[in-house]
Amino acid sequence: MHAFDVLGDPVRRRILELLAEGERTSGAVTAAIREEFAISQPAVSQHLRVLRESGFTTVRAEGARRLYTIDAAPLREVDVWLERFRGFWEQRLDALGTELARGKRARRLHDGTQGGGNRSAKDRTAGRAKEETPGG
Amino acid sequence: MHAFDVLGDPVRRRILELLAEGERTSGAVTAAIREEFAISQPAVSQHLRVLRESGFTTVRAEGARRLYTIDAAPLREVDVWLERFRGFWEQRLDALGTELARGKRARRLHDGTQGGGNRSAKDRTAGRAKEETPGG
DNA sequence: GCTTTGAATAAGACTTGCCTTATATAAGGA
DNA sequence: TCCTTATATAAGGCAAGTCTTATTCAAAGC
Numbered sequence: 633m634h635a636f637d638v639l640g641d642p643v644r645r646r647i648l649e650l651l652a653e654g655e656r657t658s659g660a661v662t663a664a665i666r667e668e669f670a671i672s673q674p675a676v677s678q679h680l681r682v683l684r685e686s687g688f689t690t691v692r693a694e695g696a697r698r699l700y701t702i703d704a705a706p707l708r709e710v711d712v713w714l715e716r717f718r719g720f721w722e723q724r725l726d727a728l729g730t731e732l733a734r735g736k737r738a739r740r741l742h743d744g745t746q747g748g749g750n751r752s753a754k755d756r757t758a759g760r761a762k763e764e765t766p767g768g
Numbered sequence: 769m770h771a772f773d774v775l776g777d778p779v780r781r782r783i784l785e786l787l788a789e790g791e792r793t794s795g796a797v798t799a800a801i802r803e804e805f806a807i808s809q810p811a812v813s814q815h816l817r818v819l820r821e822s823g824f825t826t827v828r829a830e831g832a833r834r835l836y837t838i839d840a841a842p843l844r845e846v847d848v849w850l851e852r853f854r855g856f857w858e859q860r861l862d863a864l865g866t867e868l869a870r871g872k873r874a875r876r877l878h879d880g881t882q883g884g885g886n887r888s889a890k891d892r893t894a895g896r897a898k899e900e901t902p903g904g
Numbered sequence: 905g906c907t908t909t910g911a912a913t914a915a916g917a918c919t920t921g922c923c924t925t926a927t928a929t930a931a932g933g934a
Numbered sequence: 935t936c937c938t939t940a941t942a943t944a945a946g947g948c949a950a951g952t953c954t955t956a957t958t959c960a961a962a963g964c
Contacts (some may be wrong), residue, residue, distance in 0.1 A: 637921095643919090652853055657941095659939090674944095676945085695932075695940090696940045698940080702855055702856065705859050707856070716785065717784070720844075769951095773951095798910095807954090808931090809911080809912095810914095810955085811915080811954080812954075814914055831961060831962075
């Protein structure tokens with residue numbers, strides 16, 4: 633199962649959010665999930681299995697308990713895939729770094745700087761921009 | 769359809785990669801995809817529809833042609849969701865920025881600095897670290 | 905006007921994923 | 935030992951997604 637398929641399920645996304653806060657037992661995860669989604673314990677267990685088998689989590693036993701920990705490797709893959717699109721909403725993050733994209737776009741509307749996507753169809757009539765690749 | 773569901777399909781991911789390079793006609797996308805996946809024209813068209821209806825692309829007509837352009841908004845949502853996990857593989861990106869996580873992890877193994885995930889089960893016996901949240 | 909090209913839609917088969925109930929397995933405690 | 939708790943697995947039903955072929959619709963070109 634591909635990382636994106638795994639993340640396609642809202643229950644699994646929620647589980648990962650929980651695990652992002654720290655290691656949790658299967659029981660704790662199940663309890664939290666069941667409050668939000670009203671599904672059975674086996675259903676949660678099956679989601680945990682998917683996460684396990686696709687590498688999003690690792691498990692260790694402590695008595696009868698199973699302690700789930702996040703393993704970020706697949707999430708990182710997703711992040712890597714996303715990288716090629718980031719230029720569409722982020723101006724290149726140079727030395728300084730973290731200016732809000734929202735602010736940047738607003739500024740672009742004044743000075744006309746090309747920063748990536750979100751150009752409306754109309755804009756094309758105004759220039760010879762045929763290709764639209766990010767991070768130019 | 770949720771953004772992650774849309775990205776769950778490899779054909780759609782490929783289409784987005786193509787569109788990331790610039791606007792493409794439906795025909796151009798179809799040709800490229802059919803070389804890689806061996807599916808029919810309607811199949812590609814249906815994927816384009818999904819991308820359209822879920823906001824990943826916008827279309828404009830030029831004669832009989834349909835020109836597809838990427839709309840990064842949903843990708844950005846995905847990126848935002850991923851943000852909470854980024855601390856697991858990135859040391860906080862301060863002023864300087866882009867040190868490879870690989871290098872950082874290696875260093876951590878020496879000085880014991882807490883930087884996020886990927887701590888092995890054994891490590892737990894060495895300290896009172898009960899919670900494991902990124903970006904601490 | 906007719907035919908061809910570009911692209912979308914329709915209908916139906918097939919597959920896959922998710923959930924449920926029932927059950928298994930193993931640890932903990934009386 | 936027996937019962938309970940913690941968790942996982944099994945089997946089957948149902949829903950949703952993706953593919954295919956057939957068809958529609960609109961623009962282009964002769």
